Amino acid sequence: MRIVVLGGGFAGLSALNTYRDAIVVDSKEYFLLTHRLTDVIETGDPSLATIPYPKAVVQAKVVTVDFKDKIVKTSKGNIKYDKLIISLGYEQDTGRVKGTIQKLENLNDALEIRSKLPRVKNVAILGGGTLGVELAGSLREMGKNVYLIEQQDRLLSFMSKDSSNFAIQRLTELGVNVFLGTKVDEISGEVLKTNKDEIKVDLTILAAGFRGPSIINDLGLSNRNGRMLVDEYLKSIDKDDVYGAGDSMTTKGFVPMSAQVAVQSGAIAVQNAIGRDVKFTYKQVAIVLRIGSEYFGDMMGKFVRGPMAELAKRVGIYRAIRMVESI
Template structure:
């Protein structure tokens, strides 16, 4: 039997290739994580981003015994496998600065989003740390959808959206500036306090500090005692474990040893499909490629399609198509 550990984009895509496999997840629903910020900012309802799994064994994996080929759940249940696909997604990489774990609000799962949506309504001064896609969308959509907020975005690099085109970066800066967001570019957060953030340019009042920085693999990967990088399982070009021939990795929790596999929904979907095909006996090389990254701020859409900048109706259509495809993933036969 092939067992898939973890749902999400990679796990569901793997399951859709072989519905005789067993999917294990700690929750009974599929979360459309790219749209979790839309929900927190009031642009989507909870049922727009949460879809029930067709078939899943709900349980929390605490250990995988690769030698005995057994998966151990938190309730003590032991599940044997012939091959296993590990697709546990990601966690936010909270910065190693003082106060981050105590006072920084992350936005990693549905519970985080529910709490964030509530807190946004309660406070006035909001600080967002991180100027990537998540930080830009958070700042822009809070500013355009919730009145009476003072928003500061701290970005340690000298431009927003540093992994995207210069045109996307410039558009983000223009829109956020017009919305009144206080942009601190080239500024680093030094300490997060209960009611403020200390930076290289002074101290900023904050009733709610949101961390929208980088991602890492789930810390649970460490418990598996498997070779990993930044909590991401190291796999070869066929998505097979570099240590165990009957183990595969897919999605954000897996990466190559020499170069990093991008952490995105479209890459996760592709890796899930290929990991299952290879687990079934094929030998398909995985070549990760991001198709599009589209930013939404209110009714404005822009971003990158391949290496090209797009905006307006084209960008809106691409984002709508991506959402529709994501919504269909847990329903596909």
């Protein structure tokens, strides 16, 4: 049984750790700790968010997939498969906002933002999820005038109200200008226009707009917001020999985009690809973030802050590192 996994992120490497004979293909030379991109922006040190891939990961760019003949066409040749797992992560949709906007999707984006910071004073961050909240705190501590703009009526809308309230309290104490229930209409030059006001900014960073990779739609696979639709066993609703994992997939219900869900889905997808019948369920054990030196978040649905939250964050990073190093 030849199982090919497209994408070497949390889902892809989880699949490889579960089934060591899988072939993982990724265009990068390194595993990216996406939740540490803010650390790269703070320091300019890319090693904080990257771990070199082991030789087991094939470095090549996926061009297309021939589903009929079961061939993955890559920049370095063709790879035959019996079962295919698509776990190519996410992309950001910058087309939702008219005007010039800086995305924050990968390591290069983080380094580009870092290089621009010496020349800017006023920064707008669109999106009040974990990435936007952490980035707002970091940039404010770096002396920038920060505007955090969230379309919903609270920050961290997928977390507990205690976490949401703590985030807005801490950011406000730092001097971050938080706008809730605010929609950005367009960016015209140095003016960011919202449904409520106009703000003068030097740089606008997108920390939202996450969707599945464009290749999902290009391949003609049924999807929602670019995320391949799968059944309860993570099998594509279109192809019997194709499975989805991580941010590249979703079910008819809601599946959050997170490292924990990616790890769980990668392991289940590869088990089902080799012939088992394991239904996909996910569990968010902990979601922890940092504003300045303050760690906080939800553990098993309960609000935590301080040393316990910091420990949970560090344990998560350690486990990710071990997942790569154990291959």
